[in-house]
Amino acid sequence: MRRAAAAAASGALLAVAGLHAAWGAGRAWPFPDRAALADAVAGTAEVPGPAACFAVSAALAAASALVAGWPSGHPGVRRAGVGGAAAVLAGRGALGLAGRTALVAPGSVSARFTRLDRRVYSPACLALAGLAAVSAWPGGGQGRIAGRPQRAARPGSR
Secondary structure, eight states: OHHHHHHHHHHHHHHHHHHHHHHHTTOOTTSSSHHHHIIIIISSSSOOOHHHHHHHHHHHHHHHHHHHTOSTTOHHHHHHHHHHHHHHHHHHHHHHHTTOGGGTSTTOOOHHHHHHIIIIIHHHHHHHHHHHHHHTOTTSOSSSSTTOOOOOOOTTOO
16 A cells, blocks of 8 residues: 555656646646646746746655655655655645635636636645655655565575
């Protein structure tokens, strides 16, 4: 269960990181143009600047790595990082479902964004928060993918 949760959350976080990087580089995919992208994902007339897109991309990529089990030699650091990522995702999801995303993203007010936020983005954030939390649950192992059991050393081997 932990390994599947880690793989699902890590993969999804990495995919969303890639989207944010593409948007920072000027792409509009999967929307026809930057105006439609801005309306749907930011609720504003313009897409946030490259620095903001790349910062979000980097944070999501770091969260993906933590959820996947890195750094494997420092389980406390990993669990703390995953806990922080899960808390941020849960907070974002809760604010979106409550219709209060503008508290953390001022100006996110378009009707299209509000609808997508409540139906897609916020539930996705909550699902990712839950999967991330499961991946770091105590006893989840120290392997590169959370929950993978460690191999026991064979007698007489180093």
